[in-house]
Each structure stands twice: as structure tokens, then as C-alpha cells.
Amino acid sequence: MAHNTATEPMVRIEGLRKSFGSLEVLRDINLDIMPGQVVTIIGASGSGKSTLLRCINLLETPDAGHVWFHGADLAAEHVDVNSLREKIGMVFQGFNLFNNMNVLDNCTLAPVTLKKMSKSEAERVAMGHLESVGLADFAHANVSNLSGGQKQRVAIARALCMKPEIMLFDEPTSALDPEIVGEVLEVMRKLAADGMTMVVVTHEMAFAKNVSDEVVFMDRGVIAEAGAPRDMFTAPKQQRTREFLSRYL
Ligand code: ADP
Ligand code: MG
Numbered sequence: 695m696a697h698n699t700a701t702e703p704m705v706r707i708e709g710l711r712k713s714f715g716s717l718e719v720l721r722d723i724n725l726d727i728m729p730g731q732v733v734t735i736i737g738a739s740g741s742g743k744s745t746l747l748r749c750i751n752l753l754e755t756p757d758a759g760h761v762w763f764h765g766a767d768l769a770a771e772h773v774d775v776n777s778l779r780e781k782i783g784m785v786f787q788g789f790n791l792f793n794n795m796n797v798l799d800n801c802t803l804a805p806v807t808l809k810k811m812s813k814s815e816a817e818r819v820a821m822g823h824l825e826s827v828g829l830a831d832f833a834h835a836n837v838s839n840l841s842g843g844q845k846q847r848v849a850i851a852r853a854l855c856m857k858p859e860i861m862l863f864d865e866p867t868s869a870l871d872p873e874i875v876g877e878v879l880e881v882m883r884k885l886a887a888d889g890m891t892m893v894v895v896t897h898e899m900a901f902a903k904n905v906s907d908e909v910v911f912m913d914r915g916v917i918a919e920a921g922a923p924r925d926m927f928t929a930p931k932q933q934r935t936r937e938f939l940s941r942y943l
Pocket of ligand 2: 743744745864865
């Protein structure tokens with residue numbers, strides 16, 4: 695858990711709205727993410743969690759409101775979307791790895807092609823991150839031969855190879871067998887302890903409680919309640935938060 699004295703948010707979300715057709719998926723979302731902070735987003739399926747993450751890294755365009763990154767409006771005309779995305783790492787439920795490549799090539803592809811890093815430098819960086827997720831020995835293994843937990847750890851290492859300032863996780867353990875969820879959460883816990891700024895959509899309440907600095911509960915497109923985990927889990931203010939959390943007891 696990182697604590698930081700910086701007063702400027704890394705990401706500021708203000709009045710964010712997003713609809714798909716007549717379905718209002720995000721309704722006036724306001725949220726600040728401070729450098730070094732770990733924000734966990736919880737909420738029922740369909741409440742808008744993934745859409746919110748996707749608005750942060752420009753995979754979705756908001757209908758109204760703003761997402762600011764270090765004080766720059768992501769919707770501004772002159773914003774370089776590609777260089778911005780390089781600073782925002784994303785880890786998906788389904789890994790999204792290149793299954794026809796080995797682990798190391800998965801990790802070096804974007805740094806070499808997008809960042810114009812030399813292959814040898816990219817491999818040096820990648821080996822460091824594979825080491826930190828416990829997969830250095832698998833660098834030359836084919837991705838398709840890995841377990842789900844190993845694939846997700848590769849996905850985290852791959853995202854880190856771009857040297858992101860913030861990491862977004864969208865239900866990173868939801869596709870995993872229960873017995874291997876822990877190895878992925880442990881990698882994320884270490885990343886948080888190292889000071890990475892993180893936004894984590896998850897149903898792992900123990901992770902939310904123990905690792906995050908702030909928990910955000912989304913309900914039908916709004917932030918119904920947000921606060922420190924000790925408050926949220928011991929004394930939720932809203933009835934709908936209590937109802938949601940009671941399903942995890
Ligand atoms: P969550 O991640 O909390 O489960 P989502 O953000 O994925 O929620 O989705 C919120 C709602 O928006 C859901 O009803 C979903 O079906 C709908 N939705 C998400 N993406 C699209 C899309 N591209 N087109 C139409 N509807 C979408
Ligand atoms: Mg989702």
C-alpha cells in the first residue's frame with residue numbers, strides 16, 4: 695500500500711457519462727486517482743466498471759465529462775492517443791496475449807515496435823519483469839502451454855515492459871481456477887507495494903480490503919459509495935453497498 699504526499703491527481707475523472715444507444719452505462723462519474731494510489735472498483739456485473747476503465751485508456755470515448763491525465767484533457771484535439779496509451783498499462787480478464795509467440799516475444803513486441811527500443815534492451819527489460827512475476831524460466835516457452843495464472847503473470851509483465859505510469863486491471867483473476875488466483879494477486883500486491891498506481895476491477899474482496907487505498911462501489915452507472923477499505927467493509931454507509939457486500943460473506 696503506497697502513500698504519497700502529491701496533491702495533484704494522476705487521473706481526474708469529472709462528470710463522465712457514457713451511453714450505448716439508450717442504455718446509460720456511466721452517469722456522472724467523478725473520481726481522482728492519486729500517484730501511488732491503489733483504487734479498487736467493485737460492483738455487480740453490468741454496473742459499468744469495464745466501461746469506466748476503458749474510458750481511462752481511451753478504448754471508449756465519453757459522451758460528456760472529462761478524463762484528465764496529469765492535468766491534460768484526454769479528449770483534447772492535440773492529445774497523442776498512442777503515446778498516452780503507452781503510459782497506461784492494461785490487464786484483461788482474458789489475458790489477450792499473442793498465443794503464437796513465446797513469452798519473451800510477447801513482452802518485447804510493443805517496446806520494440808512502438809517505443810523503438812532495441813531488441814536487446816527490450817529483452818533485458820522484459821527479463822527483469824519476468825523475473826519479478828516469477829517466470830524468467832519460461833521466457834522461451836510458448837504462451838499456449840502456460841497455465842492461466844502463468845498467462846496472467848506474463849500479461850502483467852508485458853504491460854510493465856512499456857514502463858506505464860498507471861496499471862488498469864479488469865477482473866484479472868475472474869477467468870482463473872480458484873487455486874491459482876492467489877499467485878496473480880500476490881504479483882499485484884507486490885506491484886502495489888512497489889508504488890505502482892493501480893485501478894483494479896475485482897471481485898476479490900480480500901484484495902480490495904487489504905491492498906487498496908480506496909474502494910469504489912459502482913451501482914448501475916454511478917459511484918454509489920467510495921472510501922477507505924476499513925470504512926467500506928466495516929461500516930458501509932449505503933444500503934445498496936451493504937447488500938452487495940453481503941453476497942461475499
Ligand atoms: P461491468 O464491467 O461492470 O460488468 P460494463 O461496463 O462491461 O459493466 O457494461 C455496462 C453495461 O453496458 C452492460 O449492460 C453492457 O451490456 C453494456 N455495454 C458495455 N459495452 C457495450 C457496447 N460496446 N455496446 C453496447 N452495450 C455495451
Ligand atoms: Mg466488466
